[in-house]
Amino acid sequence: MRKSKFSEEQIIAILAAQERGMATAEVCRCHGVSSATFYKWKARFGGLDVSDARRLKTLEIENARLKKLLADSMLDVSILKDLLGKN
CATH class of the missing domain: 1.20.5 (Single alpha-helices involved in coiled-coils or other helix-helix interfaces)
Known part of the structure; x- marks a missing residue:
């Protein structure tokens, strides 16, 4: 399995940006991730x-x-x- 270029801390910060009201598509575009990756991260790290x-x-x-x-x-x-x- 390929190692992610984002650490857990970075992923949590990205998820927090979306929770603060930033649009999901905009968050994905700013950080260069797909929406599928974003929602996979949200399922795994959401609320942590x-x-x-x-x-x-x-x-x-x-x-x-x-x-x-x-x-x-x-x-x-x-x-x-x-x-x-x-x-």
Whole structure:
């Protein structure tokens, strides 16, 4: 997945500009983003402040790490069951 050229702080600032009354099309044009990208950001970051966005990112990273650990342990269990002949 391609890394965004905007940080979470910048995205939240862009969303805040629209919430203050600036037209969505004008906000998109000023910052060089499509309206689809804007609404995707709004769905993900709408109503968050900067500290909440940082916390969300750390939780997503931790969640991915835990999912990988679970998958690895389930694979180990499956291999051990196959070795012992228990299906």
